[in-house]
Amino acid sequence: MSEVILIQGSLNKESRTALLVRHTEEELKRSGLKANTLDLRNIQMEFCDGRPLKDYHPEVQQAYKAIEQADAFIIGMPVYCYSVSGPLKNFIDITSGAMEKKIAGILCNAGGKQSYMASADLSNILAYESHVTTLQPIVYSSYEDFEDQVLTGEKVKSKIQELVNHMSRNLKNNS
Numbered sequence: 001m002s003e004v005i006l007i008q009g010s011l012n013k014e015s016r017t018a019l020l021v022r023h024t025e026e027e028l029k030r031s032g033l034k035a036n037t038l039d040l041r042n043i044q045m046e047f048c049d050g051r052p053l054k055d056y057h058p059e060v061q062q063a064y065k066a067i068e069q070a071d072a073f074i075i076g077m078p079v080y081c082y083s084v085s086g087p088l089k090n091f092i093d094i095t096s097g098a099m100e101k102k103i104a105g106i107l108c109n110a111g112g113k114q115s116y117m118a119s120a121d122l123s124n125i126l127a128y129e130s131h132v133t134t135l136q137p138i139v140y141s142s143y144e145d146f147e148d149q150v151l152t153g154e155k156v157k158s159k160i161q162e163l164v165n166h167m168s169r170n171l172k173n174n175s
């Protein structure tokens with residue numbers, strides 16, 4: 001069975017990105033795929049300084065291996081200053097080698113409705129550094145898609161479904 005790793009990139013205790021990621025994990029499982037989430041809130045991670053992987057915290061090394069072994073991955077990205085948040089970028093700087101030539105999805109979560117181009121930064125990083133193909137659609141959410149820590153945006157949920165269907169078709173065609 002194909003496995004998808006989800007990377008939850010926010011460190012906020014009340015993260016909305018985490019809600020997007022959880023919903024997507026459930027949809028992946030419903031479509032018959034194996035899915036597991038790496039939540040950056042639960043991983044001890046140093047700043048990337050170019051040291052060998054073996055010198056990072058064991059949890060970072062485990063995360064690297066989990067991504068490397070997966071068939072595809074989906075990144076939940078909080079938007080900070082119109083781009084990828086610092087901690088998530090740091091995680092990618094350390095683990096980009098594990099992402100090489102895989103397919104990926106992007107869940108981009110921001111405060112406002114105008115920051116959707118931030119996801120293009122992530123797509124470019126993945127393409128140029130790791131030759132990753134980003135599947136469409138890119139999912140975009142903002143504050144108005146959540147109520148009391150619940151994902152309520154119907155358009156967002158339908159985009160997640162589309163992304164999951166696309167990923168599932170892609171993985172089945174290549175297995």
Ligand SMILES: Cc1cc2nc3c(=O)[nH]c(=O)nc-3n(C[C@H](O)[C@H](O)[C@H](O)COP(=O)(O)O)c2cc1C
Nearest residue numbers: 010012015016017078079080081082110111112115
């Ligand atoms: C440092 C910082 C920068 C932010 N920059 C933007 C931004 O450029 N555009 C935007 O729409 N929201 C911005 N936001 C709002 C976050 O994207 C929003 O709070 C989002 O829910 C964060 O994801 P999280 O809830 O998973 O932590 C920013 C928030 C912080 C803390």
